[in-house]
Amino acid sequence: MKRILAKGGVVATLALSVVLGASAVHAQQTIKVGWTIPAEESKYWMMKRPQEFPDIGKAYNIEWVQFQGTAPMTQALAAGALDCATQSPLALAQGTVSGGLKAYIVAQHVFEKPGSFSVYWAVKDDSPIKTIADLKGKTLSINTLGSGIYGPMAILLKQAGLDAAKDVKLVEVGFALSEEGLRSGRVDSAVMNQPFAARMEAKGGTRKLFSLSQQQPNIVHILEACRADFIDKSPDLAKLYVRDLTLGMQKALANREETLKVVNEVMKAPIPVLETYLLRDNDFARDPGAAPNFTAIQQMLDVYVETGMLPKKVDVSAWKHPTIVAPLK
Incomplete structure (x- = not known):
């Protein structure tokens, strides 16, 4: 009887080990990903059309966690609560310099290039403001004080003889309310981003004053970053994820009609509104891979140092993994 019980104990122990081992493998194959709105079409495809990605749900799983911006995701990455997340170059740099975050850039979502949409400041058609220099003493909106678009804007004001900290008043207005702020007179010039710029332009009565592309032609707005320790410990899992980001971008660009539906499901924006700009010439640019x-x-990053948004120079080469970076096939 003792031998039977002992044998049973061994079997139970082995069974428990198998269960625990299976759970550990399952946990290891689940990646926690932060995301936000807008302009993450590759991730939206992965989220809403997982059947189009052979590895999702089979080789690995994704736990999607929504955030309201990149800065909170930087904090979550630094705390180890996320494995990968959408980042702006500034948020990632601040997390690196001040938060001790070590990460790799593995992909890119949207950027600006000549001919594409560029974040801009608008004024009313009848405004006496004709040049950047005319903004002296005026009120401008910005989505968030200290956001990534502040640096290029401050450089452009400086080139026109203005100090962004002294010669203009900046007020925080979310992109969705920028048009209302301008038309109501709350601000003299409003920052515009898509899809809100397309909506405002369709109504008329406003004009573009200056855009970020005047400071730098290839501004990167959002990218994808993963914690360095996550990639170092789970390189195969990271490769699966980056491979699907690559595939997601390809699908988004290859099938615009379906992408409109996918983005509609995520953003809840009407397809007729999305149709006016999404993946057209008046939208941000996207690299095919x-x-x-x-x-x-x-x-x-150098601009952020110049404008005092970063305390010291950051070398982007530290963010580049030798093998795990899009495009991956």
Whole structure:
């Protein structure tokens, strides 16, 4: 009887080990990903059309966690609560310099290039403001004080003889309310982003004053970053994820009609509104393979140092993994 009980104990122990081992493998194959709105079409495809990605749900799983911006995701990455997340170059740099975050840029979502949409400041058609220099003493909106678009804007004001900290008043207005702020007179010039710019332009009565592309032609707005320790410990899992980001971008660009539906499901924006700009010439640019533009990112980091948004120079090469970066097939 003792031998039978002992044998049973061994079997039970082995069974428990198998269960625990299986749970550990399952946990290891689940990646926690932060996301936000808008302009993450590759991730929206992965989220809403997982059947189009052979590895999702089979080789690995994704736990999607929504955030309201990149800065909170930077904090979540630094705390180890996320494995990968959408980032702006500035948020990632601040997390690196001040938060001790070590990460790799693995893909890129949207950027600006000549001919594409560029974030801009608008004024009313009848406004006496004709040049950047005319903004002295005026009120401008910005989505968030200290956001990534502040640096290029401050450079452009400086080139026109203005100090962004002294010669203009900046007020925080979310992109969705920028048009209302301008038309109501709350601000003299409002920052515009898509899809809100397309909506405002369709109504008329406003004009573009200046855009970020005047400071730098290839500004990177959002990219994908993963914690360095996650990639170092689980390189195969990271490769699966980056491979699907690459595939997601390809699907988004290849099938615009379906992408409109996918984005509608995520953003809840009417397809007729999305139709006016999404993946058209008046939208941001997207690299076909989701490849990060490290040269442009370095130029942006240098601007942030110049405008005091970063306390010291950051070398973008530290963010580039030798093998795990889009495009991956």
